[in-house]
Amino acid sequence: MKLVFSKSELSKGVNIVSKAIPTRTSMPILECIMIDSTEGQIKFTANDMELGIETIVEGDILEKGKIAIDAKIFSDIVRKLPDNDITIQTDDNYNALITCENSKFNISGKSGDDFSFLPVIEKQKSIRLSQFALRELVNQTIFCTAPNDNNKMMAGELFEVIDSELKVVALDGHRIAIRKKKLEGRADDVKVVVPGKTLNEISKILSTDADDMMNIYFSNNHILFEFDQTIVVSRLIEGEYFKISQMLSSDYETRITANKKEMLGSIDRATLLIKESDKKADYS
Structure with a gap:
């Protein structure tokens, strides 16, 4: 060669x-x-x-x-x-x-x-969105996964599509992150749990251009990401994900509306007085 x-x-x-x-x-x-x-x-x-x-x-x-x-x-x-x-x-x-x-x-x-070649995946169900959109969905939820937790579901993220809307959910027992994205074109209803490691790695190679599209295909045991001249295949996490609707309540005693930029600035200044060792959450 x-x-x-x-x-x-x-x-x-x-x-x-x-x-x-x-x-x-x-x-x-x-x-x-x-x-x-x-x-x-x-x-x-x-x-x-x-x-x-x-x-x-x-x-x-x-x-x-x-x-x-x-x-x-x-x-x-x-x-x-x-x-x-x-x-x-x-x-x-x-x-x-x-x-x-x-x-x-x-x-x-x-x-x-x-060499162990990639498995051939049946493209049973699919959705289409921009690479930038998936990158944002992952980056805004992946921090709530618990990769070292004994509960395998907490090491992954829920991908659920209903009526052309993609919902991505991650939780670690203390925090929960939920992001929704309206999809255009074909979008089959699906509910799977994708390993956090897969999403973390793929987010590093996705384009930041909103015009660069990608397809995601789902089978019973695998998920396939197809974009540019690259394909990424990952096993899915088997099992039933947590019932998120039962964890969230709409009956809040207090609700506030704040400017995001001002709140982030306030948090950033306040954390100056926190020791580095205390910034790492202990979930044991």
């Missing part, structure tokens, strides 16, 4: 799929990024068996092939290379030669045939 990339395109592709590289695993192949150019386009794939990402990277294919390369080493090399064209060439023993100007790196790879 022999491929040529611009540094910007290669860095972008590596950064996207690296979000699905596990921090710890007993399977060394999962620590790799799969590079596949056998079908006339260059695909980068990473998969930790719970979250998988595949993206198409722009580049020139001089010789087709595929190889799995250690993600950390590959990422570090690409980051340090000069801002010029980068060539990746492999041999029959899965050794990769990475060159750019006067820099050369020889690293050992693994057979692409051993």
Whole structure:
């Protein structure tokens, strides 16, 4: 295999799929990024068996092939290379030669045939919204998840679509965040729980342009995000989510209306007198 990339395109592709590289695993192949150019386009794939990402990277294919390369080493090399064209060439023993100007790196790879590819998802139900909208929905709710809690539901967020309105809910036993978004076009009714880790990682690679759209597909066990030239597949959290309507009451003794900017400024100034150790909530 022999491929040529611009540094910007290669860095972008590596950064996207690296979000699905596990921090710890007993399977060394999962620590790799799969590079596949056998079908006339260059695909980068990473998969930790719970979250998988595949993206198409722009580049020139001089010789087709595929190889799995250690993600950390590959990422570090690409980051340090000069801002010029980068060539990746492999041999029959899965050794990769990475060159750019006067820099050369020889690293050992693994057979692409051993890699765990993404599952094929039946696109049973779907919704469509802008990447910016999903990014905002996640950023405004994800802080209420409890990733280390024994209750798996608190580690995820509820995605519920009713009558073309998407409701996203997160709670950690002490706080609850709810965001709603009216959807345009086709929007199938659905109710699933998406892992917070998946949403946190995908929010980092979504566009901030309100005109960049994306599709989200749902099956019984998986959710599929499709945008630009990237797909993200994640397992769903099984089980029944909390009955939110029973937790919220409309019978409040006190209700206030405040200017958001002024309130945030007041809170920011007041927290100057709080010790750093006290700012971290203890939910044990």
